[in-house]
Every structure is written in structure tokens, then in C-alpha cells.
Amino acid sequence: MASSSTRDPAQGRLLLLTAILFASYLCIGISLPIVPVHVSETLGLGNVWAGLGVGIAFLATIASRGTAGSLADRRGAKRAVARGLGCYAAGALVTLAAGLPLSSPVLAYLVLLAGRLCVGLGESLVAVGIIAWGIGLVGPARSGRVLALVGAALYGALAVGGPVGLALYDRFGFAGAMAVSAVLPCLGLLAIWRIPGVAAHPGAERPPFWRVIGRIWPHGSIVCLQGIGFAAIGAFFTLYFLDRGWSHAGLGLSAFGGGFVLVRVLFGHLPDRIGGLPVAIGSLAVEAAGQVLIWSAGSPLLALAGAFLTGLGCSMIYPAMGREVVRLVPPHLRGTALGGFSAFQDVAYGLTGPMAGFLADRAGYGSVFLIGGAAAAAGLAIALGLRRMPAVAARQPDANPAGPSLDT
Numbered sequence: 125m126a127s128s129s130t131r132d133p134a135q136g137r138l139l140l141l142t143a144i145l146f147a148s149y150l151c152i153g154i155s156l157p158i159v160p161v162h163v164s165e166t167l168g169l170g171n172v173w174a175g176l177g178v179g180i181a182f183l184a185t186i187a188s189r190g191t192a193g194s195l196a197d198r199r200g201a202k203r204a205v206a207r208g209l210g211c212y213a214a215g216a217l218v219t220l221a222a223g224l225p226l227s228s229p230v231l232a233y234l235v236l237l238a239g240r241l242c243v244g245l246g247e248s249l250v251a252v253g254i255i256a257w258g259i260g261l262v263g264p265a266r267s268g269r270v271l272a273l274v275g276a277a278l279y280g281a282l283a284v285g286g287p288v289g290l291a292l293y294d295r296f297g298f299a300g301a302m303a304v305s306a307v308l309p310c311l312g313l314l315a316i317w318r319i320p321g322v323a324a325h326p327g328a329e330r331p332p333f334w335r336v337i338g339r340i341w342p343h344g345s346i347v348c349l350q351g352i353g354f355a356a357i358g359a360f361f362t363l364y365f366l367d368r369g370w371s372h373a374g375l376g377l378s379a380f381g382g383g384f385v386l387v388r389v390l391f392g393h394l395p396d397r398i399g400g401l402p403v404a405i406g407s408l409a410v411e412a413a414g415q416v417l418i419w420s421a422g423s424p425l426l427a428l429a430g431a432f433l434t435g436l437g438c439s440m441i442y443p444a445m446g447r448e449v450v451r452l453v454p455p456h457l458r459g460t461a462l463g464g465f466s467a468f469q470d471v472a473y474g475l476t477g478p479m480a481g482f483l484a485d486r487a488g489y490g491s492v493f494l495i496g497g498a499a500a501a502a503g504l505a506i507a508l509g510l511r512r513m514p515a516v517a518a519r520q521p522d523a524n525p526a527g528p529s530l531d532t
Contacts, residue, residue, distance in 0.1 A: 153285015
């Protein structure tokens with residue numbers, strides 16, 4: 125019996141794009157655990173500089189999301205992905221130079237920052253380009269499926285890349301690990317030429333980027349508020365366990381990841397079948413319950429159950445809201461809108477760590493998860509408000525169901 129990808133060539137190409145995204149994103153996953161080790165131990169710089177060495181890539185990603193989306197719209201998603209993969213490879217090679225004997229640790233660190241900036245730009249181009257390319261291949265009606273696969277590839281690469289990066293670092297050193305990171309996007313460049321591109325929209329009139337953001341900001345806000353719970357677990361779950369004297373502190377991300385992947389595998393089709401807002405509403409309620417359970421847990425088992433619930437809840441919010449964003453904008457603005465939409469999640473991941481750390485110093489680690497629960501509840505309130513809007517518009521005879529045009 126033929127597989128679905130054989131019967132549907134577009135689906136097979138989407139799966140190939142997902143595999144390319146996974147392999148190339150290992151460039152990020154491999155570097156995350158070893159950059160701070162290299163900065164603090166080899167270069168002898170402090171923890172603040174180690175944190176900046178990691179975080180500056182994400183800052184570059186946030187700053188370039190709009191540009192990446194516009195490039196995908198104007199020049200084609202395939203070209204955006206190709207440029208992003210090139211930035212990945214170049215960034216890894218520049219970062220590799222920071223592992224070679226240089227005149228001073230400060231010079232090595234500056235070289236590392238330059239490489240990390242290039243990697244962050246590559247992440248923006250590749251992720252937005254793959255999303256726009258995938259939706260162009262299978263159609264906007266299956267945009268939820270595309271976004272679910274993209275998320276699974278990204279989180280899977282982070283989960284695999286961490287231990288692989290540490291193993292490469294132990295065996296071949298920092299420069300050796302970065303060399304492997306440079307090879308992976310090159311393999312992606314070879315693979316994408318097999319896949320037909322989708323139509324670009326070079327001549328279409330384009331509103332300012334901030335006008336596009338003005339149309340999608342409620343959906344982006346939901347994703348931003350959802351991301352606080354994941355970022356809280358990633359940054360403070362282990363410290364929370366250690367502070368309370370509990371064992372198995374390292375299982376927090378495993379519990380979260382198990383719930384996340386389970387929902388993506390079993391229910392990745394739901395946004396396309398029943399709509400993004402119903403999925404987001406149920407998911408945000410589950411995430412809020414999971415965060416509150418961690419905050420109130422009297423035992424490590426309950427805290428791990430809360431992390432698992434948080435993973436269940438977080439899993440489908442990005443694809444659910446992304447599907448709604450795709451429906452809000454015309455095709456020639458799809459990449460731009462998705463780039464801006466993704467930046468909201470980047471902001472949550474980038475800001476939660478330092479802000480929650482400030483709170484934890486004053487109110488304890490448990491307060492971080494209470495804030496995560498409150499953020500998910502705020503996202504739930506916005507989602508409920510968005511769901512009411514079509515019903516209100518339907519009762520108004522002069523309402524424009526398509527919403528205001530972005531091109532005027």
C-alpha cells in the first residue's frame with residue numbers, strides 16, 4: 125500500500141523540508157551547551173559574558189524576523205532558506221575561529237560574537253523560509269500541519285543537539301564541534317535543490333512591517349505569553365528542585381518534552397480540522413494548570429506532573445495561532461506576517477530568563493511558575509476575546525468579514 129507521501133508529492137516534500145530544518149537546526153542545538161562552557165572555562169570570562177554569547181544569537185533572530193519574512197515574500201521562500209543555510213555555515217566557521225589560538229581571550233570572544241550573530245540571522249531566514257515554503261507546497265488549509273512539523277523539528281534538534289554537542293566538545297574540542305555544525309547546513313543546501321520552490325510576489329504592494337504586526341499582535345501576544353511557561357521550566361526547574369532538596373532535577377525538561385511531543389504526534393491535525401482558537405483555548409488552560417501545579421507542588425512527582433502538563437499545553441499553541449495568522453493576511457504578505465509572529469515567541473524566550481531571575485531572587489523559585497501560570501491565563505483571556513470577535517462581526521450588517529485591508 126502506498127504511503128501518504130507517495131500518493132501526495134507535496135506531503136513528501138514537506139517531510140523532506142522538515143528533515144532539512146531538523147538537520148540544520150542542530151547547528152543551534154550543538155552550540156547551546158558548549159558556548160557558555162568555552163567562554164567561561166577556556167576564555168576565562170564571566171557568566172554574564174557566557175550568557176551573552178548564547179543570547180546574542182537569539183537577539184539577532186528577533187531583529188531579523190521581519191526582514192526574513194519580507195525576503196521570503198519578495199524573492200521566494202527557497203532563496204530565503206538557501207541564504208539562511210549559508211549564514212548558518214558561515215556563522216559556525218567564524219565561531220570555530222574562536223576555538224583556535226588567538227592573541228587574547230577578548231579577541232576570541234569578539235570573533236565568537238560575530239559568528240553567533242550570523243547564526244542567529246541564519247535561524248531567522250531558515251525557519252521563516254521553511255514555514256512559507258511548506259505552506260506554499262501543501263496550501264494554507266494545512267498550515268497548522270506545517271507549523272506543527274516545524275515546531276517538532278526545532279524542539280527535536282534542541283533535544284538531540286545538546287548531548288551531541290557535549291560529546292563532540294569532549295572528543296574534538298570547541299573547534300571540532302563547530303566544524304561539524306558548519307557541515308550540517310551545507311548538506312541542507314545540497315538537499316533543497318531537489319525541491320521545487322513556490323511562487324514569489326516581487327511586484328505586490330507592501331504595507332509597512334508595523335502595519336502587518338498591528339493586524340496579528342493579539343495572536344502573537346498569545347504565543348508570547350505561552351512561551352513564558354516553557355522558558356521558566358528551561359531556566360529554573362532544576363534550580364527549583366535543588367532549592368527544595370528534591371532528587372531527579374534533570375527530569376523537568378524530559379517531562380515537558382514528553383508531553384509536548386505526545387500532543388504534536390497525536391493531535392497535530394487539530395488546528396486544521398477544528399480551527400486554531402479552540403485548540404489554543406484548551407491548550408492555554410492546560411498550560412496554566414501545569415504551571416500552578418509546579419508552584420504548589422509538595423513533592424517532586426507533582427512538580428514533574430506539572431512540567432508534563434505544561435508540555436501538553438504548550439505543544440499546539442504556536443501552530444494553532446500560526447494558522448490563524450495565515451488566514452488573516454494575503455499570500456504576498458504571508459512570510460512577513462509569519463516572521464513577525466515568530467518574533468513574539470522569541471521575545472518570550474529572550475526576556476523570561478533575566479526577568480524571572482530577578483523575581484526568583486526576591487520571592488523564591490516557585491514564584492516564577494506562578495507568573496508562568498498567570499501569563500498562560502492572560503493568553504487564555506485574549507484567545508477567548510478573539511473567539512468572540514467573529515460572532516460580534518456576524519451580528520453587524522456592515523461588518524467586513526475579511527477585516528481591513530493591509531494594502532491600503
